[in-house]
Amino acid sequence: MSKILLDDFLNAIDERKDYFFKSINYKKKDLKESENSKKNLDFKKSVHIYSHLDSDGLTSAAILASALKRADISYQLSVLPQLETKYIEEIKQEIKSYNRFIIFSDFGTGQLKFLKKELGSDNYLILDHHQPENLKEQPDIFHVNPYYYEISGESEISAAGVCYLFAKTLDPKNIDLSSLAIIGALGDMQNKGDKGSFIGVNKLILDDAIKIGKITVEKDLAISRHQPLHIALAYSLPEKLPTISGNEEKVKLFLKALQIKMKNEWNERRTLFNLSSGEKKTLLKALISEGFERNNKSKDFAGKLITNFYNLSNFDPIPDAKEMSKLLNACGRLGFPSLGISSLMGDKKSLQKAIEKNKIFKREISTAIRLAEENIRNYQNINTFYHNEINEKIVGTICSILVHSKEEMKLKPLIAFADSDNHFLKVSARADRELVKKGLNLGKILREVCKKMEIINPAGGHPPAAGAKIASSELKIFIEEVDKAVGEKN
Ligand SMILES: [Mn+2]
Numbered sequence: 001m002s003k004i005l006l007d008d009f010l011n012a013i014d015e016r017k018d019y020f021f022k023s024i025n026y027k028k029k030d031l032k033e034s035e036n037s038k039k040n041l042d043f044k045k046s047v048h049i050y051s052h053l054d055s056d057g058l059t060s061a062a063i064l065a066s067a068l069k070r071a072d073i074s075y076q077l078s079v080l081p082q083l084e085t086k087y088i089e090e091i092k093q094e095i096k097s098y099n100r101f102i103i104f105s106d107f108g109t110g111q112l113k114f115l116k117k118e119l120g121s122d123n124y125l126i127l128d129h130h131q132p133e134n135l136k137e138q139p140d141i142f143h144v145n146p147y148y149y150e151i152s153g154e155s156e157i158s159a160a161g162v163c164y165l166f167a168k169t170l171d172p173k174n175i176d177l178s179s180l181a182i183i184g185a186l187g188d189m190q191n192k193g194d195k196g197s198f199i200g201v202n203k204l205i206l207d208d209a210i211k212i213g214k215i216t217v218e219k220d221l222a223i224s225r226h227q228p229l230h231i232a233l234a235y236s237l238p239e240k241l242p243t244i245s246g247n248e249e250k251v252k253l254f255l256k257a258l259q260i261k262m263k264n265e266w267n268e269r270r271t272l273f274n275l276s277s278g279e280k281k282t283l284l285k286a287l288i289s290e291g292f293e294r295n296n297k298s299k300d301f302a303g304k305l306i307t308n309f310y311n312l313s314n315f316d317p318i319p320d321a322k323e324m325s326k327l328l329n330a331c332g333r334l335g336f337p338s339l340g341i342s343s344l345m346g347d348k349k350s351l352q353k354a355i356e357k358n359k360i361f362k363r364e365i366s367t368a369i370r371l372a373e374e375n376i377r378n379y380q381n382i383n384t385f386y387h388n389e390i391n392e393k394i395v396g397t398i399c400s401i402l403v404h405s406k407e408e409m410k411l412k413p414l415i416a417f418a419d420s421d422n423h424f425l426k427v428s429a430r431a432d433r434e435l436v437k438k439g440l441n442l443g444k445i446l447r448e449v450c451k452k453m454e455i456i457n458p459a460g461g462h463p464p465a466a467g468a469k470i471a472s473s474e475l476k477i478f479i480e481e482v483d484k485a486v487g488e489k490n
Contacts, residue, residue: 052106053332055187062344067167106159110460129153156200159185178314179214330361360480
């Protein structure tokens, strides 16, 4: 990330702030306090934030809502699974009838052409990090996207990061929202540096969060810190150890041999949190030798066993940012996005409810994984699955889990379909990192196939993860076209 391009990016955000303030007729607080508050009420347009329902989208929404609240700008908030053309048509009416200003976060770039066609070039602002179709074009004044400044929206900044920078430009006090941007970036799995560290703009945002005491970084064993120890070791190691992975009974024996107790003196299950540093060392050593001696693991295996955790200071009882991003994802996917957003904005009761919802979500996920696995179909260059009981809101999550956890699913991209409204199918595509390194770009492929087939909803996404929406009747040809397109790229 070059300093000059970063400055260009920050300047661009600053220009968009001016555009935003001008559009809503915002009066700077240079008037007398009483006069000012009256003027604000008289002249400000109210804002409607539309955001994506995954954890990056929800953190984006919470950042924007907090910033607008602080600036005394009235707002309304809606969360959508995708920014489909039908919503854009409704929004067009809304702008006209209610004199609104719209902010789109974590989507909008993929729908840029349609937005321009329908909404023109004022009364809205896009804060997104998905790759624009045409990077040679000058970015519009109503559009913020890191790719125009050679900053990667896949690894260096998420939508929540873009919203955070925007919020910080509105008011430096919004630096206290930096931890939310880190939660969003983790939701989009952007901690891809060494040992789960952040790179690019994300690193700068993390520095803000550390500076004001909202996050501390801690290195620990790379397993779930939340689950009982034997479950965490059986299912969440960064690389599988055939001698213990997936087998809780064997993990119990393994722990017993190391004299690490699974329960505390009150007979409660211990988690990684509860282990002493001595116990952690013993466990790490044993896992490394298990990897080398019994499972022929390479040298990087030992390196992968330690990772960075991002401890949150004010979301008790949620210990870290990754866990919080999973919780938000569950809220969004289960249809309770507002619980997630109010948790992020500091509401403790919502956080408690969100934790309950998350438990339900975990059960739904494990059922859906089983159904997906039973319905995998293999084509020449892709694998697919569809089952009418897999909810469209979680199909992307299931697709990711399968691609990341099953060796045989890493060889070809996985394209999943789920029933949506009115005989439409939601499409989720995921590919293993190795395929992306070899040049596979699922976002591009889906966009091209949808264009070629003249599918009405535009596809969007990144090289390893993309989505689309097709009519059920288009399924067969769509699979053929995607299969062909992936073959041509290899
Ligand atoms: Mn995102």
